Amino acid sequence: MKRVVIVGAGIIGLAMAKELTGYGLDVTVYDGKKSVAEGSEKASGILSKRGLELSGIEYKESIVNTLNGARLHFGRQTLKVSTEKVQAYVLDRGKLAEINYRSAVEAGVDIKLGSRLSLEQIRDFDDGNTIIVGADGAVSSVARAFSFPQIENFVLTYKAEYKNAKIGDRSMVDLYFSKKYAQGFFGWIAPYSDSVAELGIGITDRVKKHSVMAFDLFAETEGVKSVIGNAELVKGLASIIPVSSRAKTAEGNVILVGDAAGQTKATTGGGIIFGIACAKVAARSIYLHLKEDRKLSLYDKDWRRSYGTDLKMHAMLHDYYSKVSEAHMERFIGIAKALGAESFFSKHGDMDSPTLMLKRLFLRRLVK
Ligand SMILES: Cc1cc2nc3c(=O)[nH]c(=O)nc-3n(C[C@H](O)[C@H](O)[C@H](O)COP(=O)(O)OP(=O)(O)OC[C@H]3O[C@@H](n4cnc5c(N)ncnc54)[C@H](O)[C@@H]3O)c2cc1C
Structure with a gap:
């Protein structure tokens, strides 16, 4: 019987591990972090209500705000999209990680935190008896260890939290599109409450600039100053988001999921909903491989068949806007x-x- 090893206890690795235990498989997850919530404040947690419900992950305890819509600002034009019903949630990413960690442990997943694996250690798993899953994020060591093709497009991000911000309507998120500060992506203000807001920015890695510089320019714009002018900056952090998928995500006994595979929406950088959907496909592909000797590499076709068109459409929209x-x-x-x-x-x-x-x-x- 083959065993399954997942590298990465991010939200996708945890969701996949839990899914695999549902198929009765033994799973071990390794992560370099000492606590599962470590580093979670680098990313935001704006997710559609529908996507979360379909994902099957536990999230309710991590909701900090509800959103009815968004205002998209393009120079002097603003496009307002909103409904009376709640469309999306702002989640506390640290809490989300903790809830899903607990839930995976309860399901019987063996999670080894504080275990950052080197490329050699990852290659050592390849003993013919182990399925190796790379759920280890945008700069995947598993992908490097087994020479998968590189992800071609990334967005560099910087986000910070502000206390005592002046938030007019906490049910709306604001997105600012401008090539002056947010080349190839956008800046955003996401309300957490009536007085706490997250300010963030993304720029394409092709402009060879630092996201902090872009963030400072964005923070100086009129629309943003009116919200955070007198507010207190709590913390700021840089990160990256892959915005194109890898040309290949399965080879031999190795597969990639989530950010490691580039299963994100190129328009917004959101990676949780599609990442989890693809992790479910991956778990089924592993199960069918073990049960019926179906080729594991078919996972690549499987997830693209289900979600490839949507992700390609996001990429096309992103490409159009960037040009x-x-x-x-x-x-x-x-x-x-x-x-x-x-x-x-x-x-x-x-x-x-x-x-x-x-x-x-x-x-x-x-x-x-
Ligand atoms: C600024 C920003 C805002 C975002 N906003 C949203 C949003 O609003 N909605 C949304 O859906 N998505 C958003 N995303 C994207 C989302 O955060 C990612 O798509 C998601 O976290 C990917 O999860 P993952 O589990 O694939 O990877 P990760 O969360 O990156 O987890 C990978 C894990 O692997 C571990 N790891 C890496 N290498 C090794 C190794 N060698 N050995 C052991 N462990 C290792 C890491 O410690 C990490 O815990 C945002 C991202 C950023 C940066």
Whole structure:
């Protein structure tokens, strides 16, 4: 009987380990962190309500705020997408990690924290009797140890938390698109409460700038100053997000999931919903491999069949936005608003799945 080793106890590694125990398999997870929440404040936790419900992970104890919509700012144009119902949650990522760690341990997963593995240690698992899962994030050691192709596009990020911020409406997140400070991505203000906000920025790694410089420029803009002008900065941290998938995510007895595979939305950098969905596909591929001797490498085709189109659409939208000029984008948003884009996206929009949005629209047209 083969054993399964997962490198990385991030949210995707934990979700996958729990899924594998559901198939009756023994799993050991290794992570370099001493505590599971370590480093979690580097990332944000804005996730769609629908995506979270489908993911099956435990998250309710980690909710800090509810969101009804977003305001997307393009120069002088603002596109407001909102509904009366809660669309998304702001989660405390540290708590989310702790809840899912507890839940995996209760399910019988053996998690070895404080175990950062070298490339040699990872290669040593490859004894013909072990399935190795790289759930070890954007700079995956498993991918390097087994010479997987590189991820081509990254976004460099910086985010900070502010106390005593002036938040007008805590049910809305603000996204600021400008090539002056957020080349190839955007800046954001996400409310945690009536007075605590997260300010963040992403820039494409292709501009060869530091995200802290971009963050400082963003913090000086009028819209942002009105929110954090007199607020107290709690902490700031830099990180990276992969925004394209690896050309190959399975080879022999090794597979990659989550950020290690680049299973993120290129438009927003959100990686949890698709990462978990792909981890479920990966767990099933492992189960079928062990039970029916189905080739494990088919996992690559399996997840792309289910989620590849959505991720490609996110990549295309991201590519389009990155290439066009700011003036063009402002004009485009002006026209889109005049054509009813705000009510269209408020009714049919989906944070995660562009294909679902198109399906809903198509069905509406059919029944009209
Ligand atoms: C600024 C920012 C904002 C974000 N906002 C959102 C958001 O709002 N919504 C959303 O869905 N996603 C968001 N994301 C993306 C999201 O955080 C990631 O997609 C998600 O955390 C990926 O999880 P993972 O488990 O694949 O990888 P990670 O969370 O990176 O976990 C990998 C784990 O592997 C461990 N590891 C690495 N190498 C080794 C090794 N050699 N040996 C042992 N352990 C190792 C690490 O310690 C780590 O715990 C954001 C990211 C950033 C940076």
